[in-house]
Amino acid sequence: MKLRVIVTLKPGVLDPQGKAIQHALGSLGFDGVADVRAGKIFELEVADGTSDAAIGEMCEKLLANTVIENYRVEPVA
Template identity: 50%
Template structure:
């Protein structure tokens, strides 16, 4: 079995309401050093051995992310 980690984040310039709210909340808690918070999704995918990363990218473009508003980054997980 092969594993991939997928990070889905909003594209640059797309307003992220939960991120902006967390940012304001951290500043109001006294963490004045915070200048930006972006909240996205983290997906762990298990697939058959030998599955090419391009196929995972296809899954992201089709279903797991919306290319209109989101970017995704795929990282293969090396087995220990």
């Protein structure tokens, strides 16, 4: 089964990459960009029947740094 894991920085954590992108968009002439937050997305193909607990463990052990990042898992049709 196919899953999507979206990893984003926790609110309040400084996002220098996002800030750099925001400034770059401004210098490219795109005004009106109030904020940019950058994150990661992983599309996993896992065996059917893989438990939510195992998927959560994959996220917490490897895919996300839970000290500064949130993650959420979405099924992919």
